[in-house]
Structure formats: C-alpha cells, structure tokens
Amino acid sequence: MKRIASVQNYCRGGTFLPHMRWIGFVASRYVSRNRRNSPSPILAVLGIATGVLALTVILAVMNGFQLGFIESILEIASYHIRVEDPVLEPEVQSPLLEAIPAINGLPGIGSVTPLREFHGLIRGNRGSPQVALIRGLPLDALEQDHGMAEKLVFEAGSFDLGERRSILLGAELARRLFVGLGDAVTLVSVSGLLGDDAVEEDAADSRFIVSGIFRSGFYEYDLGWGFISLDTAEELGGGPLFLGVKLKNRWQDNRVLGLIHPVLAAVLPGEPVVLSTWREYNRAFFGALRTEKLLMFVVVGLIFIVVSLNIFQAQQRAVLERREEIGLFRALGAGERAVRLVFVWDGCIIGFTGAGLGMVLGLLLATHISQCFTLLEAGVNGIIGVLNFLSRLFMGYSPDLEEFAVFSPAIFYIKEIPSRIIPQEVFLIYLFGFLSALLAAWFASGKVSRTRPAEVLRYE
Numbered sequence: 001m002k003r004i005a006s007v008q009n010y011c012r013g014g015t016f017l018p019h020m021r022w023i024g025f026v027a028s029r030y031v032s033r034n035r036r037n038s039p040s041p042i043l044a045v046l047g048i049a050t051g052v053l054a055l056t057v058i059l060a061v062m063n064g065f066q067l068g069f070i071e072s073i074l075e076i077a078s079y080h081i082r083v084e085d086p087v088l089e090p091e092v093q094s095p096l097l098e099a100i101p102a103i104n105g106l107p108g109i110g111s112v113t114p115l116r117e118f119h120g121l122i123r124g125n126r127g128s129p130q131v132a133l134i135r136g137l138p139l140d141a142l143e144q145d146h147g148m149a150e151k152l153v154f155e156a157g158s159f160d161l162g163e164r165r166s167i168l169l170g171a172e173l174a175r176r177l178f179v180g181l182g183d184a185v186t187l188v189s190v191s192g193l194l195g196d197d198a199v200e201e202d203a204a205d206s207r208f209i210v211s212g213i214f215r216s217g218f219y220e221y222d223l224g225w226g227f228i229s230l231d232t233a234e235e236l237g238g239g240p241l242f243l244g245v246k247l248k249n250r251w252q253d254n255r256v257l258g259l260i261h262p263v264l265a266a267v268l269p270g271e272p273v274v275l276s277t278w279r280e281y282n283r284a285f286f287g288a289l290r291t292e293k294l295l296m297f298v299v300v301g302l303i304f305i306v307v308s309l310n311i312f313q314a315q316q317r318a319v320l321e322r323r324e325e326i327g328l329f330r331a332l333g334a335g336e337r338a339v340r341l342v343f344v345w346d347g348c349i350i351g352f353t354g355a356g357l358g359m360v361l362g363l364l365l366a367t368h369i370s371q372c373f374t375l376l377e378a379g380v381n382g383i384i385g386v387l388n389f390l391s392r393l394f395m396g397y398s399p400d401l402e403e404f405a406v407f408s409p410a411i412f413y414i415k416e417i418p419s420r421i422i423p424q425e426v427f428l429i430y431l432f433g434f435l436s437a438l439l440a441a442w443f444a445s446g447k448v449s450r451t452r453p454a455e456v457l458r459y460e
Contacts (some may be wrong), residue, residue, distance in 0.1 A: 011161075023339075028068070041314070041346075041350060043310065043358070044307060044310060044311045044314060044350045044352070044354065045350050045353050045354040045438065047306070047307035047310060047354065048304070048305070048307055048350065048351060048353075048354025048355055048358060048433045048434075048436070048437055049305060049354045049355070049357040049358035049361065050303065050307075050358065051300070051301075051303035051304045051358065051433055051436075052354070052355050052357075052358025052362060052429055052430060052433040053358040053359075053361050053362040053365070054362075055297070055300045055301065055303070055317065055362075055429045055432075056362025056363065056365075056366055056426060056429055057133055057358060057362050057365050057366050057369070058296060058300055058380050059293070059296070059297065059422075059425055059429070059456070060362075060366035060369070060419045061366070061369060061417060061418070061419055061421060062292075062293060062296060063419075063420035063421070063422055063425075064417070064418025064420045065418055065421040066289050066292075066293065067418075067420050068217055068218075068283075068418050069218060069289070070286065070289070071147075071151065071410065072216050072217050072218040072221065072276050073149055073218070073278075073282055073285070074147075074250065074282075075112065075145075075147040075148050075150070075151045075246075075384070076148055076151055076216055076218070076221060076225075077154070077221065078278050078281045078282055079113070079244035079245055079246055079278070080245055080246055080247040080250045080253055080277065080278050081244075081245035081247070081253060081256065081257065081260070081275060081278070082242055082243070082244060082245070082275070082276050082277075082278055083096065083099075083103075083242065083243035083245065083260070083273060083274075083275055084240065084242055084262070084273065084275070084276075085221045085240045085242065085243075085273075086275040094269070095268055096241055096243060096268065096273075096322070097114060099243070099263055099264055099267040099268070100112050100114065100243065100265050100363070102266075102267070103243070103245065103260060103263055104144050106256065106259045106260065106273060107259070108247055108248055108252050108255070108256050108259075109246075109247065109248070109256065110145075110146075110147070110246040110247055110248045111144045111146075111246045112144075112243055112244070112245050112246075113137065113138065113141055113144060113145055113243070113244040113245075113246075114138065114230060114241060114242070114243055114244075115135055115136060115137055115230065115241075115242050115243075115244055116135070116136040116153075116230060116233040116234060116239045116241055116242070117133055117134065117135040117136065117233075117239050117242070118133075118134055118189065118233075118239040119131065119133055119134070119189075120132060120134050120168075120187050120188055120189045121131070121187075121188040121189075122177060122185050122187055122226065123181040123185060123186040123188070124174075124176075124177025124178050124183070124185050124187075125177065125178045125179055125183060125386050126177075126178040127176060127177060127178055130173055130176050130177060130224070131222055131224065132169075132173060132224050132225060132226050132230060133225055133226070134167075134187065134225075134227075134233070135225070135226070135227050135228075135233075136228050136229060136230040136231075136232060136233025136234065137161065137194045137227055137228075137229065137230055138229075138230050139162060139229060139230075141159070142159045145244075145246055145319060147246055151216055151217065152213075152214045152215075152216060153215045153216075153217075154212050154213065154214050155171055155213050155214065155215060156180065156181040156212065156213040157181045157210070157211050157212030157213060158211075158212050159212060159214075160211045160212055161211070161227065161228065161229040161232075161325070162229075162380060163209065163211065164211055164229070164231075164232055165183065165207065165208045165232070166208065166209055166211040166228065166229065167187070167208035167209065167210055167211065167226055167227065167228050168210075168211060168212040168213070168214060168226060168227040168228075169185070169210055169212075169213055169214075169225075169226050170213070170214060170215070170216070170221055170223055170224065170225045171213050171214065171215045171222050172219065172222040172223040173222065173223050173224060173225070173226065173410075174210065174213045176223070179210055180210065180213070181210055181211070181212070181213060181407075182209065182210060182211075183209070183210050184207050184209055184210075185206065185207070185208050185210060186206055186207055187206050187208055187210075187226075188206060189236075197369070202432050207423045208228065222223060245260070249291060250278060253277040253278065253279065254277070257275060257277065260275065261275075269426075288449035290348050301432065304432060304433060304436040305436075307436060307437070308436040308437065308439070308440040309440070311347060311350065311436075311437050311440040311441060311444070312440040312441075312443060312444045313444075314444075315343055315346065315347065315397075315440065315441050315444030315445060316444045324407070329415035340445045343441055343444065343445035343447075344438065344442050344445055345440050346441055346447070347437045347438045347439075347440060347441020347442065347444075348434075348437070348438055348441070349433040350437045350441075351435070351436065351437030352434060353439065354433060355430045355431075355433035355434045355437075356430075358433060359429070359430050359433075361424065362426075362429075363421065363426070366419050366421055367419065367421070368419050369419045370416045370419075373417055
C-alpha cells in the first residue's frame with residue numbers, strides 16, 4: 001500500500017516534471033530491487049562497462065602505434081607537401097630554390113626544406129652491403145624542422161653534417177654494417193661508384209665517416225636510411241631536388257596547396273611542377289591503417305551487440321513479470337507512453353552507469369598501459385622464478401624458463417607500449433555503449449502497448 005501511495009503522489013499533477021519524477025522513481029526501484037533477485041541489471045551494467053573499457057583501451061593502444069608510424073612518416077620521410085623540381089639534371093642549378101623564401105612567408109607554413117635523395121649500397125667493416133636511401137639535407141635542417149628534430153633520437157653522435165664526407169646512419173643499418181661512431185663506410189650508387197667518373201681510383205670519394213647514429217621509431221627508416229649534406233649530395237649527382245614543406249596544421253594541406261601554386265607559377269612560369277600532399281604520397285599505407293582500425297572497431301563492437309541482446313531479453317522478461325504492476329499504473333492514470341518510459345529509463349540507467357564506469361576504467365588503464373604491462377610481466381616472471389626454484393629444490397635441476405615479456409624487444413620494435421587517447425573517439429565509444437542499452441530497452445518495452453489493465457486486474 002505504501003508503494004501504491006507513493007506512485008499516486010508522483011502521478012498527481014499535469015506538468016512534465018512530476019510526470020518524469022514518478023517514472024524515474026519507479027525505474028530506479030526496478031533496477032535496485034529486481035524481482036526474484038535476478039542479476040540481470042548488474043550483468044548488463046558489467047557487460048556495457050566491459051565493452052566500453054575494452055574498446056577504449058584497444059583503440060588507445062592502436063592509435064599509439066598508428067599515430068607513431070604516421071608521424072614518423074610525415075616528419076621524416078614524406079613531409080606534408082612535396083614540391084618536385086621540374087629540372088631533372090642534377091648539375092643544373094634549380095630555380096626552385098628561389099621559391100623557398102616566398103613559400104616560407106605563406107600563412108600556415110611551418111618550414112621548407114630542400115633535399116635530394118637516391119638509393120645506394122653501403123659497405124661497412126663486415127657483412128654484406130646494405131641497400132639504403134640516402135638523403136641530402138641542409139646543415140641546419142633540424143633547426144628549421146622541429147618535427148623532424150623530435151622524431152630523430154641519436155644513440156651516438158649528433159646531427160653533424162659539417163664535414164664534407166659525414167654521414168648519419170639508422171641504428172639498425174649501423175648494426176647490420178658493424179660500424180659505430182667515427183667508422184668509415186663506402187657508399188656506392190646502383191650504377192657504380194659515386195663521383196664524376198665511376199672508376200676505381202675515385203673509390204676514396206665514396207668513403208664517408210659516420211658522425212651520428214639515430215633511431216626514428218620506425219624500423220624501415222632505421223634499417224634503410226642515411227643522411228648526408230645537401231651540398232655533398234649535389235656534388236655526387238644525388239637525384240633531383242625536392243622541397244619538403246611542413247605545415248602548422250597538416251589537415252590544411254589542400255588550402256595551402258592553393259597558396260603555393262601562384263608562388264611557383266611566378267618563379268617557374270610554364271614549368272610542370274609536381275606537388276603532392278601527405279594524403280596522396282602515403283595513400284596505400286594510410287588506407288590500410290584506416291581499414292584495420294575500422295575492422296577492429298567493428299569486431300570489438302560486437303560486445304555491445306551481445307550485451308544489447310541480453311538487455312533486450314531481460315527487459316522483455318521484466319515486462320511479462322510486471323504485468324500486474326503495469327495494469328495498476330494504467331488504472332491509476334498513467335498513460336501507455338509513460339509506463340513504457342519506465343522500462344526505457346531502466347535501460348538509460350544501465351547504459352549511463354555501465355558506459356560511465358567503463359569509460360573511467362578504460363581511460364585509467366589506457367593512460368597507465370605501460371605500468372600495467374610491467375606489473376603483469378613482473379607477476380608472470382615471479383611465478384617463473386618460483387617454478388625454477390622449486391625445480392632445483394625437488395628435482396635437482398632447473399629448466400631455466402626464460403623471462404616473460406608481452407612485447408619482447410626481440411620480436412617487437414618498441415621500447416614501451418604507446419597509447420594515444422582521442423577525445424572524439426572516447427565520446428563516440430561512450431555514446432555507443434549508452435545507446436545500445438537505451439535502444440534495447442526501447443524495443444523490449446514495446447509489449448507494454450499490448451497490456452490491457454482490465455484483463456490484467458480482472459482476477460486480482
């Protein structure tokens with residue numbers, strides 16, 4: 001009787017606020033005091049939380065890997081915009097250099113770097129020659145290009161190309177060549193020894209001294225890249241000239257292209273200058289990453305479908321179990337839509353609680369993912385140590401189990417697990433988890449419309 005009186009009090013009044021108050025009151029009672037002690041609301045909340053947590057952490061780690069690769073490519077290899085010199089003869093002075101001050105003065109430009117690049121073979125102290133892409137850069141390239149300066153981490157030496165025969169090598173390339181800082185390497189082009197004449201007596205001109213060993217975070221660059229000075233590359237006939245343009249905002253590439261075209265037309269009238277943006281230059285690779293991320297989102301998102309079906313079934317059962325109460329609400333004056341909103345509000349509470357809990361835990365785990373894996377590895381290695389000790393104690397020998405590592409440096413080219421949280425994606429995941437519960441409750445509550453108060457209360 002107290003419950004009926006409470007509902008009557010909440011149902012009184014024709015305004016919207018009292019109407020929603022009694023709906024929220026009844027829905028909260030249904031969630032907190034479920035009939036027959038069924039764990040369905042708790043399981044639904046945990047299911048939504050698990051899906052949001054898993055999707056948040058997985059996408060954060062995936063973003064860390066993908067954005068790390070993308071930034072390495074854009075900051076070191078392709079730049080945001082590439083301007084190709086129409087003059088292909090390396091011995092001819094390129095008029096493209098005259099456009100650098102004008103391009104630097106355009107709004108949105110971060111830096112403009114002239115460069116030349118070619119493929120060659122590098123021979124070190126031991127081992128077979130390695131194919132590498134050799135790029136000629138200005139001596140102050142890192143001072144102009146701060147993005148590249150952040151990505152290049154020097155294990156030995158520094159970005160020192162002041163000497164005419166200095167060369168910078170990737171760490172993996174230097175390891176393959178068995179060379180270190182100050183060692184000499186021989187650089188050979190695919191067509192012969194570098195220099196004016198491809199003859200044996202010019203072999204001394206192809207010898208370079210390693211003045212720096214770097215890591216970029218991208219295995220292919222560390223294994224197959226080397227840097228020399230731009231003047232040396234020009235002397236050796238090292239390919240046509242390019243301009244690598246960095247933008248303050250790489251998403252503004254199409255707008256900046258429209259500003260660069262008139263500048264190039266004024267400096268190089270009638271010349272077929274080729275411009276390409278980072279989207280075009282890396283289309284295949286970035287497209288593969290986008291597809292991989294979309295498929296991962298769909299696969300992990302199946303968790304929400306399973307949870308939604310669970311909520312749908314639970315809410316349908318709740319409607320059948322509470323037919324008497326539904327008939328009572330209708331008899332007290334509650335409309336069909338209002339009674340249906342009671343069960344929809346149930347789904348809203350479940351979705352809000354589960355998605356909120358999952359988002360908080362997911363963000364906490366994603367921001368401390370490296371520490372979590374460190375604790376996991378420490379726990380597993382502790383168990384391995386105990387097993388080794390027990391084997392020596394009772395069996396007289398130890399199997400010497402190797403230490404466990406989730407991302408072993410022998411297999412994965414990383415030192416720590418990267419994680420990047422994108423706020424728009426986190427909001428989308430939260431919204432997806434919330435709406436999955438809300439929509440499941442909405443469709444399940446459709447049976448309320450088929451409940452007739454007179455038939456339900458006839459024999460009560």
